[in-house]
Amino acid sequence: MDIIIVGDGKVGYALAEQLTKESHNITIIDKNETALRKADNTLDVMCVKGNGARASVLLEAGVEEADLVIAVTSRDEMNMLTCLTAKKLSGNVRTIARIRDPEYYEEYISLQEQMGIDMVINPEFTAAQEIANILQFPSAMNIELFFGGKERLIDFRVQEGDLLVGNKLSKISGKLPQNILFVAVERDGEAFIPNGDFEFQVYDRVYVMGQITGITNLFKILGRYIQKINTVMMVGGGRTSYYLSKIISKLGMVIKIIEINSEKCLELSELIEEATIIEGDGTDQEVLDSENIEEVDAFIAMTGRDEENLFTAMYGIEKGVDKVITIATRIRIPEIMNKLGLDSIIDPKMITTSYIIGYVRGMQNSRGSIVDALYKIVDGKAEVISFIATGSSRLLNIPIKNLPLKKEIIIACIQHRSTVTIPHGNEKIAVGDKVLIVTKNSHVIKDLNDILE
Numbered sequence: 001m002d003i004i005i006v007g008d009g010k011v012g013y014a015l016a017e018q019l020t021k022e023s024h025n026i027t028i029i030d031k032n033e034t035a036l037r038k039a040d041n042t043l044d045v046m047c048v049k050g051n052g053a054r055a056s057v058l059l060e061a062g063v064e065e066a067d068l069v070i071a072v073t074s075r076d077e078m079n080m081l082t083c084l085t086a087k088k089l090s091g092n093v094r095t096i097a098r099i100r101d102p103e104y105y106e107e108y109i110s111l112q113e114q115m116g117i118d119m120v121i122n123p124e125f126t127a128a129q130e131i132a133n134i135l136q137f138p139s140a141m142n143i144e145l146f147f148g149g150k151e152r153l154i155d156f157r158v159q160e161g162d163l164l165v166g167n168k169l170s171k172i173s174g175k176l177p178q179n180i181l182f183v184a185v186e187r188d189g190e191a192f193i194p195n196g197d198f199e200f201q202v203y204d205r206v207y208v209m210g211q212i213t214g215i216t217n218l219f220k221i222l223g224r225y226i227q228k229i230n231t232v233m234m235v236g237g238g239r240t241s242y243y244l245s246k247i248i249s250k251l252g253m254v255i256k257i258i259e260i261n262s263e264k265c266l267e268l269s270e271l272i273e274e275a276t277i278i279e280g281d282g283t284d285q286e287v288l289d290s291e292n293i294e295e296v297d298a299f300i301a302m303t304g305r306d307e308e309n310l311f312t313a314m315y316g317i318e319k320g321v322d323k324v325i326t327i328a329t330r331i332r333i334p335e336i337m338n339k340l341g342l343d344s345i346i347d348p349k350m351i352t353t354s355y356i357i358g359y360v361r362g363m364q365n366s367r368g369s370i371v372d373a374l375y376k377i378v379d380g381k382a383e384v385i386s387f388i389a390t391g392s393s394r395l396l397n398i399p400i401k402n403l404p405l406k407k408e409i410i411i412a413c414i415q416h417r418s419t420v421t422i423p424h425g426n427e428k429i430a431v432g433d434k435v436l437i438v439t440k441n442s443h444v445i446k447d448l449n450d451i452l453e
């Protein structure tokens with residue numbers, strides 16, 4: 001497809017990098033010559049210097065022939081205007097806008113209708129949703145919900161003394177809950193799709209799909225089940241803190257936010273009545289100690305700087321907080337982070353990229369299986385993709401065990417009407433079923449038929 005990306009920041013560059021790998025024709029628009037030069041030197045893309053909201057610039061980039069315009073500049077107004085202009089210039093182009101300001105985002109449905117925006121993405125809101133999911137199931141490092149929350153994908157780190165250590169999956173399957181499925185493992189930066197012969201090692205990061213009862217029982221077997229989170233301390237009063245507070249306050253959690261900027265503190269106190277706002281430097285040990293960090297159930301570091309978040313989160317771990325979560329958008333050194341105990345790391349950039357890539361693949365499959373959702377795991381080295389099976393799928397009404405699946409692909413879950421199951425061989429896929437597959441990113445899966453040999 002012909003895709004125009006307006007905005008060559010972190011998200012724009014990451015999108016261009018991924019979409020070029022999937023053989024799309026990418027044109028990037030930005031006013032920053034340095035950013036464009038980097039993209040031109042490292043990616044197979046076309047670059048246009050200018051204001052992406054201007055009709056002349058969009059026409060130069062080829063908007064009349066484009067299939068999609070993605071506006072991810074740092075300004076919401078610019079992104080909305082870009083999408084509106086693109087729609088005026090081309091009746092066929094679809095548009096995606098990144099909208100982050102709560103005042104705009106809370107009315108995004110009307111914005112979509114009035115401005116013709118096909119998809120609105122808010123990195124801070126989606127990050128807040130992921131953090132809220134983790135807080136509701138704190139035993140996991142990270143958690144993603146599928147099929148309306150009926151199925152959950154969680155991950156955890158294998159520790160010394162675990163039942164898993166040194167054992168093949170087939171050997172211990174009888175000792176594990178039946179309604180779970182091991183779908184991926186990360187070891188030394190490499191992704192594995194485990195089969196019965198896979199042998200677990202200490203420090204493996206394991207991804208498990210299952211319903212809440214099965215996952216809960218797994219953590220009880222492993223001896224690391226964490227009770228409910230009641231009190232939460234956040235460092236940083238940005239948009240993610242705002243969205244997260246609104247979500248978890250409805251769950252009955254007591255919230256405290258530490259913010260260094262006095263003006264922002266006043267703003268937060270008006271916007272978030274559910275939270276206690278503390279003016280102070282959340283990276284200062286004395287401030288954290290004075291606010292009794294060791295007594296909270298969960299500690300979340302989400303300032304605007306990765307370095308501050310990582311060091312502050314490390315102090316939360318040192319103080320014995322049960323659940324520590326940090327946001328990191330630039331620093332990605334998984335091996336070091338894991339050794340420091342920093343397991344629950346949220347990257348809004350990767351979340352945003354996953355959502356948009358899923359939408360793009362869905363556009364490609366208007367006549368085939370429909371991409372319902374896409375989520376990247378193992379630091380982007382593997383994907384979880386939800387498809388809706390259509391009449392064009394070649395795997396309909398065939399027992400799962402008889403399907404000629406490509407290597408390193410797992411059918412992790414099937415939703416048939418209101419029933420959700422983890423398939424174990426005899427289940428069959430019917431038209432309209434939602435099918436969840438897990439694959440390494442060496443396979444670009446755009447349709448359910450792509451999982452077959």
